[in-house]
Amino acid sequence: MSNETYASSTRIFKELLDEIGKVVVGQHEAVEHMMIAILCNSHALVESNPGLAKTLTISTISKALDLKFNRIQCTPDLMPSDITGTYIIEDIGGKKQYRFEPGPVFANIVLADEINRASPKTQSALLEAMQEKQVTVGNKTYMLDKPFFILATQNPIEMEGTYPLPEAQLDRFLLKILMDYPTFEDENEIVNRYTKNIVPSVKSVVSKTEVLELQKLTRDVPIAEDIKVRAIRIVGATRGKSEHIEYGASPRASIGIILAAKARALMKGRNYVSKEDIDVMAYPVLRHRIILTFESERKGMTTDQVISDILKNVK
Amino acid sequence: MDELMEKILKLQSDYFKRRQLLFILDLISIFAIFYAIFLIFQVEYFLEHSSLFFSIPINLIRIIPTILAFIISIIGALLLHKNDHKIKFNILVENKYPELKEKLRTAYDNISESNVIVESLKSLVLSGLTIVSASSLLSTSVIITKIILVIIFISGATIISLNPDIRIPPDTIANNFKNLTGIGNEETNITVGDITGRPENSEAIGSNGSGDIFGKPKIASIEGKNIDLTLYSGVDTGFDVRDTSQTSNQFIKSAAFPVDIVGSNVSDGGYSMLMKKTETEKMLINKYAVERSKI
Numbered sequence: 001m002s003n004e005t006y007a008s009s010t011r012i013f014k015e016l017l018d019e020i021g022k023v024v025v026g027q028h029e030a031v032e033h034m035m036i037a038i039l040c041n042s043h044a045l046v047e048s049n050p051g052l053a054k055t056l057t058i059s060t061i062s063k064a065l066d067l068k069f070n071r072i073q074c075t076p077d078l079m080p081s082d083i084t085g086t087y088i089i090e091d092i093g094g095k096k097q098y099r100f101e102p103g104p105v106f107a108n109i110v111l112a113d114e115i116n117r118a119s120p121k122t123q124s125a126l127l128e129a130m131q132e133k134q135v136t137v138g139n140k141t142y143m144l145d146k147p148f149f150i151l152a153t154q155n156p157i158e159m160e161g162t163y164p165l166p167e168a169q170l171d172r173f174l175l176k177i178l179m180d181y182p183t184f185e186d187e188n189e190i191v192n193r194y195t196k197n198i199v200p201s202v203k204s205v206v207s208k209t210e211v212l213e214l215q216k217l218t219r220d221v222p223i224a225e226d227i228k229v230r231a232i233r234i235v236g237a238t239r240g241k242s243e244h245i246e247y248g249a250s251p252r253a254s255i256g257i258i259l260a261a262k263a264r265a266l267m268k269g270r271n272y273v274s275k276e277d278i279d280v281m282a283y284p285v286l287r288h289r290i291i292l293t294f295e296s297e298r299k300g301m302t303t304d305q306v307i308s309d310i311l312k313n314v315k
Numbered sequence: 316m317d318e319l320m321e322k323i324l325k326l327q328s329d330y331f332k333r334r335q336l337l338f339i340l341d342l343i344s345i346f347a348i349f350y351a352i353f354l355i356f357q358v359e360y361f362l363e364h365s366s367l368f369f370s371i372p373i374n375l376i377r378i379i380p381t382i383l384a385f386i387i388s389i390i391g392a393l394l395l396h397k398n399d400h401k402i403k404f405n406i407l408v409e410n411k412y413p414e415l416k417e418k419l420r421t422a423y424d425n426i427s428e429s430n431v432i433v434e435s436l437k438s439l440v441l442s443g444l445t446i447v448s449a450s451s452l453l454s455t456s457v458i459i460t461k462i463i464l465v466i467i468f469i470s471g472a473t474i475i476s477l478n479p480d481i482r483i484p485p486d487t488i489a490n491n492f493k494n495l496t497g498i499g500n501e502e503t504n505i506t507v508g509d510i511t512g513r514p515e516n517s518e519a520i521g522s523n524g525s526g527d528i529f530g531k532p533k534i535a536s537i538e539g540k541n542i543d544l545t546l547y548s549g550v551d552t553g554f555d556v557r558d559t560s561q562t563s564n565q566f567i568k569s570a571a572f573p574v575d576i577v578g579s580n581v582s583d584g585g586y587s588m589l590m591k592k593t594e595t596e597k598m599l600i601n602k603y604a605v606e607r608s609k610i
Contacts, residue, residue, distance in 0.1 A: 006431045220432045222425035224417060271436040272421035 005213040010269040015205045023060045023200045026186035033177045039218045039263035043150040048179035058111050058151045066204035067108035074118035080125035084135045115152040116162040176288035221262035223273040231257045231278045237310045244296040244306045249289035256285040319437045327404045329449030338396050340461040346388035347468035353380035354475045415443045
């Protein structure tokens with residue numbers, strides 16, 4: 001099965017991206033990174049201004065992958081049971097009994113919209129599901145379906161009344177994806193597509209089994225020792241003495257960069273990880289794991305600028 | 316052993332054999348060049364006359380230039396090939412064949428792995444390596460050029476060793492040394508002995524000398540400076556150590572303090588008082604002083 005999936009992987013990714021492209025205009029990098037997070041069997045955090053097709057992109061991906069999709073709109077009054085599910089009393093044949101009603105987390109792809117608006121208690125429930133791929137309600141543990149992918153979104157503006165995710169919880173997201181405004185040409189295409197009676201739709205091009213096979217294949221992509229060493233040095237450089245970095249990335253970032261680079265290589269149809277994969281994936285893997293110094297933030301520096309400097313200096 | 320591994324090791328072995336050949340060719344070239352230089356400048360002559368080699372037997376001195384040339388050639392060849400051991404063969408091949416870039420090293424590093432992707436990479440690299448050869452990594456023309464150079468250098472060294480006329484006489488070297496350094500401008504004629512620190516005629520020591528250890532040396536070492544003691548027939552102009560003209564050594568009488576007995580050992584006031592006396596009185600005082608001095 002792996003052989004067949006690998007042989008057709010280039011075609012699968014091409015069809016998948018073409019299908020998503022029917023609905024989502026532009027945002028190629030964001031789509032690619034979301035796919036990488038799914039291939040790595042991990043999760044992603046998306047940060048963008050409102051109205052940049054975060055929900056549309058992830059729901060389109062789930063349709064194209066033939067996966068069950070659920071959306072959670074996070075608010076301060078959202079309770080953990082609203083996510084995980086709860087026991088309800090059911091009358092069966094005149095006999096009342098408890099039945100577990102699964103929450104929205106029981107899906108393959110879950111969009112946790114504006115996760116920073118949920119209370120820390122609810123965030124923790126969600127993040128536990130992310131890490132353990134299981135949910136415990138009462139005394140019973142329920143395994144989540146595979147593949148399981150959470151895409152959480154954050155709004156960089158309107159931070160009032162939010163509960164920013166603690167660094168330890170941010171570390172559990174493999175990637176932090178930034179979505180920017182579309183170009184003029186892309187926006188023109190968006191307007192053309194969505195002002196007509198026929199709304200674009202997608203069809204499923206990849207089965208759930210194939211997704212799981214692709215996840216397995218991702219870890220099989222070989223990497224050269226010197227490229228692996230470079231990835232580790234990049235992460236190590238965030239911990240060194242730097243005038244810009246207050247706290248650096250954990251070893252989880254090293255794993256993240258290499259795994260994401262492998263997924264990127266597979267998506268690009270390569271059977272090896274290149275230096276370029278590492279450099280490209282260093283940005284989304286590290287940007288939420290680095291805390292800049294107050295002085296650097298005051299000067300308006302971004303984590304991407306710091307990562308860029310690190311990439312230039314690491315050999 | 317894996318087929319890919321075998322192929323890589325064979326290419327690597329061929330390549331490093333060629334580098335070893337280059338090392339030997341460089342060694343021979345440097346040896347031939349320095350041996351020829353030592354022959355031309357007759358280094359053994361300088362070694363023989365140098366005060367540093369008093370204790371070395373003559374026979375050994377004759378082979379010292381050969382040994383020196385060999386040592387220099389080893390050092391030179393090692394310096395030229397000092398980075399050979401740092402060569403990463405896979406990177407070298409990748410740089411020469413961009414289509415194998417990153418693939419070869421990845422396949423090599425994951426040679427023990429076995430899965431569908433690694434196997435596909437290995438077969439891809441293996442097919443890519445069919446066009447790779449050691450001769451393409453280290454050009455045969457470079458080796459041939461070096462062989463030709465070696466032949467030229469060895470021929471040159473042989474011709475020089477068989478033909479003593481090509482060699483530069485030691486005195487010519489000494490004169491050129493004087494011209495180049497300018498040290499000899501204040502001295503008469505720098506000889507081998509000036510450079511080596513040993514008298515030129517030291518070979519003749521004891522043969523017909525006047526009994527002293529160096530016979531009749533032409534050079535004297537005074538306050539660390541070698542001076543030619545040979546008296547020449549007055550050629551050249553100006554003063555130098557071989558100038559044979561007479562030098563005036565006459566004293567000029569001081570006007571303030573004339574040389575006389577009366578004037579000695581008296582104060583300035585006493586002296587002016589004496590000068591006021593008549594000549595007869597001065598004679599008497601002088602006579603008195605002479606007589607007193609005899610007591």
